[in-house]
Amino acid sequence: MRLLKRGLQNIQVLWQWIRRLSGQDAYERYLLHFYAHQADHLTEVASSTEHGGSEACCITQEKKVLPLTKEEFYKQWQDRKWRGINRCC
Amino acid sequence: MQIKFLKPLLWPSIAILGSLALAMVALHRGESINAIWLITAALCVYTLAYRFYAAWIAASVLALDETRATPAERLDNGRDFIPTNRWVVFGHHFAAIAGPGPLVGPTLAAQFGYLPGTLWILIGAVIGGCVQDMVTLFLSTRRNAKSLGQMARDELGAIGGTAALIGTFSIMIILIAVLGLVVVNAMKHSPWGTATVLATIPIAMIIGIYMRHLRPGQVLEASMLGVILLLGAVVAGGWIDHQETLRGWFDHEGLPLAWGVIAYGFAAAIFPVWLLLAPRDYLSTFMKLGTVIALAIAIVLLRPEIRMPAITPFIDGTGPIFGGKLFPFVFITIACGAISGFHALIASGTTPKLIANERDIRMIGYGAMLLESFVAIMAMIAATVLEPGVFFAINSPAGFVGKEAADAVAKISSWGYVVTTEQMQLLAEQMGESSLFARTGGAPSLAVGMASIFGRAFGEGMLALWYHFAIMFEAIFILTTLDAGTRVGRFMLQDMLGNLWPRMGETSWMPSVLLTSGLVVAGWGYFLYIGVIDPNGGVNILWPLFGMANQMLAAIALSVATGILVKSGKIKWVWVTAIPLVWLIIVTSTAAWQKVMSDDVRIGFFAAAKDLSEKLAAGILPPEKAAVAPHLIFNQQLDAFITIALVLILWTVVLDMLRVCWRSMCGHDVLPSDEAPYQKTRLETV
Numbered sequence: 001m002r003l004l005k006r007g008l009q010n011i012q013v014l015w016q017w018i019r020r021l022s023g024q025d026a027y028e029r030y031l032l033h034f035y036a037h038q039a040d041h042l043t044e045v046a047s048s049t050e051h052g053g054s055e056a057c058c059i060t061q062e063k064k065v066l067p068l069t070k071e072e073f074y075k076q077w078q079d080r081k082w083r084g085i086n087r088c089c
Numbered sequence: 090m091q092i093k094f095l096k097p098l099l100w101p102s103i104a105i106l107g108s109l110a111l112a113m114v115a116l117h118r119g120e121s122i123n124a125i126w127l128i129t130a131a132l133c134v135y136t137l138a139y140r141f142y143a144a145w146i147a148a149s150v151l152a153l154d155e156t157r158a159t160p161a162e163r164l165d166n167g168r169d170f171i172p173t174n175r176w177v178v179f180g181h182h183f184a185a186i187a188g189p190g191p192l193v194g195p196t197l198a199a200q201f202g203y204l205p206g207t208l209w210i211l212i213g214a215v216i217g218g219c220v221q222d223m224v225t226l227f228l229s230t231r232r233n234a235k236s237l238g239q240m241a242r243d244e245l246g247a248i249g250g251t252a253a254l255i256g257t258f259s260i261m262i263i264l265i266a267v268l269g270l271v272v273v274n275a276m277k278h279s280p281w282g283t284a285t286v287l288a289t290i291p292i293a294m295i296i297g298i299y300m301r302h303l304r305p306g307q308v309l310e311a312s313m314l315g316v317i318l319l320l321g322a323v324v325a326g327g328w329i330d331h332q333e334t335l336r337g338w339f340d341h342e343g344l345p346l347a348w349g350v351i352a353y354g355f356a357a358a359i360f361p362v363w364l365l366l367a368p369r370d371y372l373s374t375f376m377k378l379g380t381v382i383a384l385a386i387a388i389v390l391l392r393p394e395i396r397m398p399a400i401t402p403f404i405d406g407t408g409p410i411f412g413g414k415l416f417p418f419v420f421i422t423i424a425c426g427a428i429s430g431f432h433a434l435i436a437s438g439t440t441p442k443l444i445a446n447e448r449d450i451r452m453i454g455y456g457a458m459l460l461e462s463f464v465a466i467m468a469m470i471a472a473t474v475l476e477p478g479v480f481f482a483i484n485s486p487a488g489f490v491g492k493e494a495a496d497a498v499a500k501i502s503s504w505g506y507v508v509t510t511e512q513m514q515l516l517a518e519q520m521g522e523s524s525l526f527a528r529t530g531g532a533p534s535l536a537v538g539m540a541s542i543f544g545r546a547f548g549e550g551m552l553a554l555w556y557h558f559a560i561m562f563e564a565i566f567i568l569t570t571l572d573a574g575t576r577v578g579r580f581m582l583q584d585m586l587g588n589l590w591p592r593m594g595e596t597s598w599m600p601s602v603l604l605t606s607g608l609v610v611a612g613w614g615y616f617l618y619i620g621v622i623d624p625n626g627g628v629n630i631l632w633p634l635f636g637m638a639n640q641m642l643a644a645i646a647l648s649v650a651t652g653i654l655v656k657s658g659k660i661k662w663v664w665v666t667a668i669p670l671v672w673l674i675i676v677t678s679t680a681a682w683q684k685v686m687s688d689d690v691r692i693g694f695f696a697a698a699k700d701l702s703e704k705l706a707a708g709i710l711p712p713e714k715a716a717v718a719p720h721l722i723f724n725q726q727l728d729a730f731i732t733i734a735l736v737l738i739l740w741t742v743v744l745d746m747l748r749v750c751w752r753s754m755c756g757h758d759v760l761p762s763d764e765a766p767y768q769k770t771r772l773e774t775v
Contacts, residue, residue, distance in 0.1 A: 005768045010475070016175075016308065019309065020174065020177050021176075021180045021181075022309050022312070022371075023308050024307070024309050025309040026306070027306050029167075029171070030167050033167035033171070034167060037167070057124045065143070065733075069304050070305050071305045073306075074300070074301075074305045074438065075301070075305075075363070076168075077168075078362055078363050078367050079361075079362060079363075080168065080169065081362075081367070081439075082366055082367065082573065082576060084360040086185055086435070086438070086439060086573055086577075087185060087188060087370070087569060087570050087573040087574070087667055088185060088186045088187070088190070088425070088429065088431045088432060088434075088570070088703055089189045
């Protein structure tokens with residue numbers, strides 16, 4: 001039973017490696033990175049208040065940026081990959 | 090306790106075993122030699138080189154600093170710059186650098202016997218290619234993943250940068266042309282091969298649509314489906330080959346196939362990447378890795394005998410596959426299997442953006458090139474397990490040995506390599522081909538060698554399937570390189586023209602896409618056309634040109650590295666890059682001199698053009714040759730001027746590097762080092 005469990009664990013580890021090497025888990029890693037650096041993705045939007053006239057007064061608003069969808073991510077990922085020299089002789 | 094006792098004996102044992110194997114490889118004459126000696130010698134050499142030479146370079150010359158943050162960490166954006174596990178980076182880097190070059194080059198170089206090519210694959214890789222890859226990867230990583238061209242410009246000056254740009258563009262054009270020629274020659278009068286290769290286009294499109302729209306991101310699923318479809322295409326090709334009517338649709342001369350490849354190249358360059366290029370790349374990567382592993386296993390299990398002699402008489406320059414003596418042409422021909430300038434473009438492109446820690450550079454830079462060198466050794470084995478007579482019958486052009494089978498076997502047998510028409514006919518039938526005579530370019534003979542190895546290891550009754558599987562495997566990643574190279578050439582041209590008219594620099598503006606793609610395709614398409622109409626098979630012209638361009642680019646990369654080492658005050662270690670650099674300068678310059686100035690019509694471009702002109706004027710050429718003679722004459726002259734231009738670029742960069750080194754050593758002002766400032770890493774492990 002223990003052997004079986006160990007065998008299954010090894011297969012799982014191997015499968016994760018295959019997913020990593022092939023790029024299949026790229027979106028998951030993108031999401032991990034996105035949420036780990038969530039503060040960097042908040043944008044500042046300056047807008048004038050109702051005071052009007054010559055007084056300029058700005059209120060800074062934070063607008064949350066959502067992560068790319070899976071489809072959007074893979075489209076960009078593919079397009080970006082083939083921008084430079086990627087395959088040799 | 091026992092293990093501790095044995096540990097000090099490990100490396101001396103490997104050294105002794107490697108020496109014995111090398112001695113066997115180098116000194117054995119007469120009867121055949123077992124391939125296991127080559128494998129043993131290679132593995133021992135690689136192990137010792139990695140453990141001692143690479144480690145010393147990493148520690149003393151480059152001084153890799155594992156406490157230093159890499160650009161992947163500092164500029165981590167989750168997209169381009171991503172600290173990545175070293176094994177994943179190794180896989181991606183190896184997939185990027187391992188192209189058809191290490192398969193084709195050794196196959197052609199086997200003309201000289203197995204020994205010269207094998208020794209150069211081992212020595213050249215350990216002292217040259219691996220050093221170039223590792224040093225370039227390190228320098229780029231320290232400079233925020235700058236490209237080779239950018240580093241050349243920033244460290245040496247505008248001359249170095251411009252030379253790198255021209256070198257990159259020219260090698261791209263020549264490379265695609267020669268690879269296109271390899272594929273065309275593999276498909277020529279081979280309905281099975283042509284049908285299978287043609288089928289890879291809709292298969293790639295199906296996979297592209299599947300990954301883009303049906304199941305986005307399901308790379309493994311799509312690749313599995315693609316591999317199944319590809320194997321089905323190999324089997325279906327066999328069925329087509331047995332249908333009289335269908336067979337005729339796929340049975341073509343070289344020229345129509347060349348036009349097809351040119352049309353394909355143009356279409357692939359303008360279509361979106363997800364439709365053809367990306368899915369083809371996934372499929373070719375899986376096929377490449379799987380086939381290389383299977384070939385290695387088969388060779389180790391079978392331990393086949395190498396039939397080719399260690400050294401053939403053709404070291405004197407009279408060889409049928411390409412003209413030229415052992416020196417310098419074995420080095421020019423092997424190219425990628427030992428040193429490849431193209432790798433410097435990869436090592437200063439995507440890979441540096443993924444390096445999580447500098448200590449990974451040794452494994453990825455040096456190690457991946459060692460693995461590619463091992464692929465080259467296996468290609469050498471696959472080519473030399475064939476009977477020499479068979480090898481030369483497949484690879485010798487009709488223009489050299491005669492059009493008729495009887496003439497060819499008589500000539501080849503007169504060299505001491507006995508072969509009969511019956512033997513070749515039987516072999517062709519076994520491989521499912523109508524004929525294997527004059528199937529130049531390296532791909533068919535490599536496929537025959539691989540088929541015979543796979544057949545003996547995994548099933549002798551399926552030789553034809555193995556042969557066409559090998560052809561499909563070679564064609565699929567040649568065509569990926571063709572797609573990718575044309576696209577990169579297009580981007581480079583758009584960048585350059587964008588300086589004159591900004592609109593042209595917009596990569597998605599369709600008129601610019603069409604024009605620049607057309608120009609790049611016209612460039613390599615012209616050389617492909619010449620290679621196809623050449624009665625000597627085209628390899629004699631194109632492969633040396635590619636080899637010289639490749640080695641020139643390697644010399645540029647090593648010049649940049651040498652210049653930076655001197656500027657960094659590491660003069661006592663400069664020999665590490667300077668020795669392979671000097672060797673490349675000697676080899677490339679000598680090859681260029683001979684290709685331009687030699688009176689031998691099989692070597693010298695001008696001599697060949699002059700000879701053909703005289704024969705055309707005298708009216709002694711057969712009609713079909715007279716029709717294409719003006720094109721061939723013009724091309725030979727053009728190739729001579731291209732060769733001169735390549736050598737001028739090489740010497741310009743070398744002299745500019747020497748100027749910078751001299752100024753640096755004398756304490757004069759030079760461009761400052763562009764290394765990113767030190768920042769401590771916060772990553773533990775990735």
